[in-house]
Amino acid sequence: MNRRSTSIIIIAAATLVVLFFLCLFTGSVHIPAADILSVITGGEATRTAHQFIILETRLPAALAAVLCGMALSVAGLLMQTTFDNPLAGPSILGISTGASLGVAIVMLLCGSVIGAWGKIAVLGGAIVGAAAILALLLAMSAMVRSAVMLLIVGILLGYLSSSAISLLNFFATREGVHAYVIWGLGSFSSVTLDSLPYFAVTALVFTLLSLLYAKPLNALLLGEQYAASVGVNLRRLRFAMLIISGMLTAAATAWCGPIGFIGLVVPHIARLALQSSNHRILLPATALFGALVGALCQFLSTIPGSAGIIPINAITPIIGVPVILYIIIKRRSIAYFN
């Protein structure tokens, strides 16, 4: 890694820390900075209500934002390399929509499930939904060898899931639809402190697991035939990538709702920033930039303060679309496209 990349990584890490603290400072209630600092260093706030808000709401939301950004971004990078398509991402391959369908079935058919069981049911729905789309993609990948065709299959499966969700909405109760629509807006604030560790473990384990595949992913940049010629077992690699990216997407979607654009855009931001597509540095950098973008979205969503919270999915396109447009316009001069 050259000096330029090193300084970019350091700046990104520092920005992440700053944004993380900003997330703790902003919210519907004004809390003095001194209280926030004393609570996160293990002390006590002047008012117990403030302590409760920081520990039960803002800290879990900020951590969820960081983890969700990381998980979706890593999933997006793995999909882009595996499918050899710069526009691949968790939402495009239908995996997010599959997870949403699972959640919709739980929320709309089982009524408004409340409490701890409701959370677990929603998570279970997301994992089953994502796994179902993944299994279909895997089965198709045995028949459809071309990565582009497989991508189209993913898009089609996403449409099917969407239409199933619409049908469910049509027959569901008003309360069920309301709960599902709120979930569908995407929010890091709905993650509670007691369920956070499960999300953290899932996101971190599968992110670390992805680092084991930096070597074959680099070979895959040269195309499938070259990758096979240096000993990459293509079928096994594709299977591992679908499992890892699918689990990361399912976990992020179950806890935070279907969040668009992050998984698609952050890998490009990382490649542009580092001027490299070497996965040995690109994978960790994408995880870092993803955490940063997650924290940024969470901070922006809380800026209205007492007026409420802006849905995350209202913010991600504002960050994502300009990056995609820049990439499309500049693609001839961007090294990793050529």
Add this chain to the structure above:
Amino acid sequence: MNLTLNHLSVGYGRHAVLADINAALQPSALTMLLGANGAGKSTLLRTIIGAQPPLAGSITIDGTDLAQLAPLERARLISVVLTARTGGGGLTVNELVAIGRHPHCGVFGRLSAADHQIIADAIHAVGLGHKAYSPIASLSDGERQKALIARALAQQTPIIILDEPTSFLDIAARFDIIELLSKMVTERQTTVLMSVHDITSSLPYSTHIWAIAQSQLHTGPTPEVIASGLLSTLFPNTAFNPTTLTFHRS
């Protein structure tokens, strides 16, 4: 290393492009694979490198059936260079050539000092020493193909197979590449099998010829094949002149 084709049939689905061929690749020699478009050159090479299964028969290396080998074991025996322009523009030359060391290093792809030396040597061998840290995207087509060949050299396999590696290159780059391969044969006893379009410029460097004519594979040392007049049967209405090594209308 003796690579042999045993009653091999290659093709797609039920359609065999070449059927029941038997041949042995001359070890430590540069063998040129010749034939018209659609004669089955690429299909044969793709089958040998394992990118598609044989329809029948087998390919063996020193008696071991290639189909029985794991991808990693195969990668230590055969390296490959293809025609198609590849991705990987965001890698540096050094990083791309390092991919050639993958079959020899561990899960994390950590390179030893010896690996780094092999990579540097391979980059110098193809004359890209001054561009070792340039992104692949900044290279010309010829330089890019040389980087891919350096990657094959770094793989240090006894056999290198190239499918029209010089198709998109200018004549100087073609000579560079064929001279380099010829040097690999004499200095490192590498076995090279390559298909080419531009027969005239490459023929003087080849020691053996595999020629596909009328769906048959004919093999032999280059002078003998030239003397046999076989090359005049490769393309329709096109004859070969053995003194000038050129083709003309017949």
